Amino acid sequence: MSATRLTESEFQKLATALRVREQAGESQAVLSTEFIELGKRLTGRECGECSLCCKVLDIDELSKPPGKWCQHCRPGTGGCGIYDTRPVTCRSFACFWLTSPRLSEAWKPSRARIVVHLKKDEDGPCHWDFIVDPSRPERWREQPYYGVIKQVAFNGLNVVDGIYFQTYVKTKRQSILVRPEKEVDVTGRYHVIGNDGDAWEWKVATFATQAAANRFIDATNEASAKLAPELPPIAQVMARLRPMVRS
Numbered sequence: 001m002s003a004t005r006l007t008e009s010e011f012q013k014l015a016t017a018l019r020v021r022e023q024a025g026e027s028q029a030v031l032s033t034e035f036i037e038l039g040k041r042l043t044g045r046e047c048g049e050c051s052l053c054c055k056v057l058d059i060d061e062l063s064k065p066p067g068k069w070c071q072h073c074r075p076g077t078g079g080c081g082i083y084d085t086r087p088v089t090c091r092s093f094a095c096f097w098l099t100s101p102r103l104s105e106a107w108k109p110s111r112a113r114i115v116v117h118l119k120k121d122e123d124g125p126c127h128w129d130f131i132v133d134p135s136r137p138e139r140w141r142e143q144p145y146y147g148v149i150k151q152v153a154f155n156g157l158n159v160v161d162g163i164y165f166q167t168y169v170k171t172k173r174q175s176i177l178v179r180p181e182k183e184v185d186v187t188g189r190y191h192v193i194g195n196d197g198d199a200w201e202w203k204v205a206t207f208a209t210q211a212a213a214n215r216f217i218d219a220t221n222e223a224s225a226k227l228a229p230e231l232p233p234i235a236q237v238m239a240r241l242r243p244m245v246r247s
Ligand code: SF4
Pocket: 046, 047, 048, 050, 051, 052, 053, 054, 095, 097, 098, 109, 110, 115
């Protein structure tokens, strides 16, 4: 029997209660699982025949690389074979289509061949991941997907609490930073995003190591401070993220 549906305001109230418990130090894995159940009651959606997250995700606990079906998955015939003991990564994965009405039915992962996820890195801000089925690597360039991805990238430029959201398209071996005006392959690279103050064009610089990225940031900020001490640093550092890509 399906659980009682929630209205948006009921969902927000219950989600706020989860955030309070998070601030009180409660287990993230438990809270994530509860959040996913709340999201499903908001959208009225179920995974059904879809198992795409069990293919596209990187599951550390199982040494499962992205883009390869999990050994425990039974796609189309019942989902996870170890459901009750599945790893924390699986329990806490909040599929955005499943938990948010903001994505239409066209985004059901089994149809879109894209899994959408808002991810929080330990050492960085949240970012959007559009993780594409490697058997359809160019799917994200089709409509309506490409238009929505570009819109999300544009929305990410609005600062919320001093944070810009970045947007990535990820396939088995590739990570692409999507900006409203361009796309940059940042596979396996640290990258720094900034502008030069005068122009609207945003620059993306990539580096092999975090140390090299940090040196670039420090040198650019130092030069900026000398040139125009009254202005904020030239390099407005938005991200020092390194997409994780296993070979
Ligand atoms: S990708 Fe989303 S809808 Fe599909 S099985 Fe995973 S959680 Fe369910």
